[in-house]
Amino acid sequence: MMPSDLPQFTIRIDPGLLAKLRYVAEYHARSANREVEMLIKKHVEKFEQTHGEIEL
Numbered sequence: 495m496m497p498s499d500l501p502q503f504t505i506r507i508d509p510g511l512l513a514k515l516r517y518v519a520e521y522h523a524r525s526a527n528r529e530v531e532m533l534i535k536k537h538v539e540k541f542e543q544t545h546g547e548i549e550l
Contacts, residue, residue, distance in 0.1 A: 505530075
């Protein structure tokens with residue numbers, strides 16, 4: 495899938511928290527979007543370690 499073909503997800507977030515997220519993302523040389531994607535991926539992996547693989 496091309497990045498432009500990926501589904502979009504909108505989130506409401508406190509401006510201060512968003513600024514901190516952008517800071518962390520820049521530290522990791524990522525976009526804020528990529529940083530959020532990595533955090534979600536790690537969260538899902540941790541969930542699956544505890545509860546088993548999510549079958550879709």
